[in-house]
Amino acid sequence: MKAREIALSGVMTALVFVVTRAFAIPIPQTKGFFNLGEAGVYASALLFGPLVGALAGGVGSALADLSLGYAQYAPFTLVIKGLEGAVVGLVARTVSPGVWRFGLGAGAIAAVVLLAAEALAVRVAAAVLLGVAAGGLLLLRSEGGSRVAARVFGMMAGGLIMVVGYFVTQAYLLGLGVLPALAEVPYNLVQVSVGTVAGLAASVAFDRALPARPR
Numbered sequence: 001m002k003a004r005e006i007a008l009s010g011v012m013t014a015l016v017f018v019v020t021r022a023f024a025i026p027i028p029q030t031k032g033f034f035n036l037g038e039a040g041v042y043a044s045a046l047l048f049g050p051l052v053g054a055l056a057g058g059v060g061s062a063l064a065d066l067s068l069g070y071a072q073y074a075p076f077t078l079v080i081k082g083l084e085g086a087v088v089g090l091v092a093r094t095v096s097p098g099v100w101r102f103g104l105g106a107g108a109i110a111a112v113v114l115l116a117a118e119a120l121a122v123r124v125a126a127a128v129l130l131g132v133a134a135g136g137l138l139l140l141r142s143e144g145g146s147r148v149a150a151r152v153f154g155m156m157a158g159g160l161i162m163v164v165g166y167f168v169t170q171a172y173l174l175g176l177g178v179l180p181a182l183a184e185v186p187y188n189l190v191q192v193s194v195g196t197v198a199g200l201a202a203s204v205a206f207d208r209a210l211p212a213r214p215r
Contacts, residue, residue: 001051008048009055016040016060016081017067024068029183030170032073037061038162038195039202041085042155046203050089058082076173080165084158088199092154097146100153101137107156108133114189125189129156132196148200155199159192 001009020037027033040060045053061081065074091100111133114126136152139145166188171181 005048005052009052012040012044012048012052012056013060013063016044016056017064020061020064021068024064027184027187029180030176031070032166032170032184033068033070034187034191035064036191036194036198037064037081038084038159038191039198041081042088042158042195042199043202043206045085045089045158046092046151046154046199047206048089049093050086053085053089054082055085057085072174073169076165076169080162080169083165084162087161088154088158090154091157092151095150095153097150100150103153103157104133104136104149107153108137119186122186122189125186125193128193128197129189132156132193132200148204151200151203152196155196156192159189159196163188163192 016037019040020035023034023036025034037060041053041057044056058078058081062074062078065071065077108130111126111130115123115130117123117126132152133156136149139148163185167181167185170176170184171178
């Protein structure tokens with residue numbers, strides 16, 4: 001790693017830590033918590049690439065788990081959030097347009113299906129994801145729209161890693177069972193939705209302020 005990447009990783013790790021801690025709501029079924037940390041993870045990955053995204057996402061989120069009393073999740077969070085940050089950074093920068101166009105379309109279709117879910121949180125998250133995916137597809141015709149659409153797909157791909165990762169961790173690795181793990185899925189979908197909107201807004205804003213940064 002270059003010295004600048006090390007410094008950026010430290011700054012963004014602190015940002016993810018603070019954002020995750022700032023709004024933490026306990027989830028009784030899984031003894032986990034709802035948070036807005038995805039916004040920091042996505043911004044780190046989109047602005048500075050997969051390596052910074054992975055370090056900031058994994059370390060910052062795991063430290064937040066430890067400081068909030070969720071130590072049992074910290075080792076899993078280190079891996080899940082680290083992988084999430086890496087995937088967002090990699091997909092947004094390297095995946096071919098054909099792939100993320102297909103991915104945005106598939107995401108929009110999945111969101112439409114989820115709108116029929118019984119859980120209100122799932123429907124709200126699905127509505128937001130549908131708007132994000134549809135917006136990404138519409139942006140393809142605008143100047144610079146391809147870059148924004150790629151970022152949206154990257155965050156959706158990273159979000160899928162996070163949702164599936166915590167479900168598997170809770171249902172099987174922590175032994176909580178499938179039903180309690182399913183209870184947290186709506187909360188994680190909302191985290192992805194909020195994080196996608198916030199992460200995209202932050203990346204677009206900082207693009208103009210930081211024209212030269214490590215790729």
